[in-house]
Amino acid sequence: MLSAIPWLTILTFLPAAGAAGLIFVRSEETARRVTLGFALAAGIVAAFLTGAFDPAAGATMQFAESVSWISAGGLDVRYSLGMDGIALSMVALTALLTPLVILASWKSVTDRVRGFHAALLLLESAMIGVFLARDLFLFYVFWEAMLVPMLLLIGVWGGPRRIYASVKFFLYTLAGSLLMLVAILAAYFQQAEPTFDIGRLGALLPGLPQATQGLLFLAFALAFAIKVPLFPFHTWLPDAHVEAPTAGSVVLAGVLLKMGTYGFLRFAIPFFPAAAVSFAPTMIALAVISIIFGALMCMVQSDIKKLIAYSSVSHLGFVVLGIFSFTEIGGQGAVLQMVNHGLSTGALFLLVGVIYDRTHRRGVDDFGGLAKGMPVYAAAFLVVTLSSIGLPGLNGFVGEFLVLKGTFDVHRFAAAAAALGVILGAVYMLRLYRDVFWGPVTAARNGKLADLTGLERAALAPLVALIILLGFAPNLVLRRTGPAVEAALRNVTRSGPPEALHDRR
């Protein structure tokens, strides 16, 4: 009975159905409730699927669905969805973050409320679709469908330079993905029997000659590198993050950036392993530069949101480093770090949103001594800060450790340089915490700020809880993602299959 229900379709289109439902809603309060209802429903489906997912078969596409979509004109496009361990972790993250940002926007978004929530729900559908698609064409449709809702979220509900930031985001991403489209088409015609099926492509494309692989890999990698974003393709990120409303920033950092690293794991590396191996040194160099550059940029930021944006560049550099270390430990750490970054940076943007709502300021200098008036807020911020810098016992530590361990085995210098990034991370985050929360209250207006409200606590509590939980039990993620990571890196793993982490419980 379970298999007869198209769970993944339900999960993917539940939010979109909610967006359509908003057409019939008149009052703003109802719009918020309806949106939250649909997002929670999607969250419940995701939670149910997480429970029903078989970790032992984590590399196979579970709950698979497949029907023919476009078979006209010599095309064979299928609507096929499926979920392996990596997809599961990303989908769960998406379904978790969306209801939380709706809670966080409850009071702060008051202009064109219905449109805001419709865009948010459409965005969620597209993001879930990206992670679940098993057909390259379908993937591309979801990948691009996400652009317009995000454009509107940043451009309509964003800060003063929102138009510049949103258009820049749109054009950057579009430029990268359209080249990927040509590569997708080229890959399509490289086979005797053209197909868009990701599974079959994964079996066929690695047989291509090195030169062809190289070109196709570059086109895919460019699209993903822009999304991650990897230095030097990162310049859209600080603008988009700073101008986006809190909800936009959280979703952008929490989920959208992962679509880039997900793309590397799912497409660029398994499809073109020979090219991936030959470009790995370049990718690792870019990853290390991103880590160090992002961290150094953080040191000099005076805008808290910009600081967190650059910290994303640095953290996503770790993810890319882990993936391109081509060790299973590194890959495992990378996926865990994708989840961790979603939780901790998502929480950080929510937290910045809290003081921004109260003061409409985001400068580090605007605050000081907040811990006195807002103890709960300060405590939550501390936990998230420590998670972000990788304190043992919280989630960030495990991921960073695995990435560094995996990299150290094969690229000592890169691992050492990346470790420097960890230290810098501690410096800028702790300095931020000190300046904002400790010391005397620097401005009179900051003394009277109210502590977290019930809504804000509800939005933050699940994230803080997961940050602590995954710090102690990272296997909750690793057990499910392990087999899928192993499968994704099978063609490129360096030193034979090392003993799998998920078995060492």
Next chain:
Amino acid sequence: MTGADWGAAAPALCLLGAALLAVGVDLFLPRARSWGLTEWIAYGGIVGAMGAVWGLGGGVAFDGSLTVDSLSRFISTAVLVAAMLAGIVSADALGPRRVLLPEYFALLLSSAAGMVLLVMSHDLITMFLSVEILSLALYVLCGITRADPRSNESAMKYFVLGSFASAFLLYGMALLYGATGTVFLEGMAPRLGTGTSAMALAGIGLLIAGFAFKVGAAPFHMWVPDVYEGAPTPVTAFMSVAVKAAGFGALVRILLGGLPAQAEGWGPLVATIAALTMIAGNLGALTQGSVKRMLAYSSVAHTGYALIGLAAAGAPAGRGAADGPAAALFYVGVYTVMTLGAFLFLMFAGRPATPASPAREAETYDDLNGLARRRPWAAAFMTILMVSLAGVPPTAGFFGKFTLFKSAVEADCTGLAILGVIMSVVSAAYYLRVVVAMYMKEAPHETDEEAAAGPRPDPTAGLAVGISAFLTLAFGIAPGWILETARAAADFLLR
């Protein structure tokens, strides 16, 4: 006349009959009654023609001068849909501007009849006559708002330059006749064989130049922005899509139906024109301050994309494959829907008539500022159309470009596909300006309440925009049927 003759002539007869009837009714009835009636006569003619296109049998008619096949049906449908959507907004928009509606509808129908004949014509003479029928009616339509100097300029420019193009076309046809000794398309291939004489090549070149002018392809696109800007918007909407559809139909028929063996000659030419057109259209659109001119340049750009399909069919690796022409035809169909909606939107988005001032269409980007607050549905529809024109899924524009780029990659014209995607990014920059204006900027000095209390715009224009947006989404999510039809049209030619 045989049954096949009647079947082939029926769509044009419906349209021309309705045109005559509309003018005749105006002679005998008082104006107050006739004007409303002529509108409905025109719709009746279009619906009748549509019924004739799909209901009556196909085949060769008039001793091989006309052919009713899947290609003519496909393009005729696009033309008639365009005529219908442009027609339903015309009465309310042009009546107050002192346009004689019976004449207007008669000209619109004549032009549509010329287009329907053009895509059916299978010999050069009929083809040229059809081109002239559609063009002459359009020259007048462009200038039909006689009191408006810009409309006059548009008509004059179109007439002078259009006559040039007709001369090119005719000269090309004459040379082709000289080289082959026949005017019938199916007779040309056997007489030319695989070799190509200089005279035949010159004829093909001039023929392509003539049609490139008619569809607005670079370097013969200079007239497009001025003519499109000056013509009354319903006319612009109609001509921007219907002439292109008919012109593409004729080009496909000549190049693939009549001269497939000469692809070595016309293939590189079409590829060059496609590349130039994409560049000229997109870069031109980027710098416009008027939305209507931007849409005019964008229509040039889209001609370039559609030409990729023909270029792919002419490339060595793509010859004999239906993918290129099918993609081009599919794109023409999709383009019809998107661009019609976008032009008609300008009428809906403008300032409606008040007792104090006449209606004004939206012209600059600033005119669209804050539209999402005043008319949320119109803004949402226009966003769908803009996104589709930029080629972002899940819209028809994306799928159309996808099939075009696919045919190019398949035919080893990857360079054209890459140029196409780069130009698509450029195009996103100017299409986004519309979205930015509607959603992210605020209208000056007008609160929501004032806007809501103000005069309502013409609802038929809104309806037409809504239909376009709906079809744009529907063809993007379920492109199967229209793609199958386009492919059948292309397959038929290559058999």
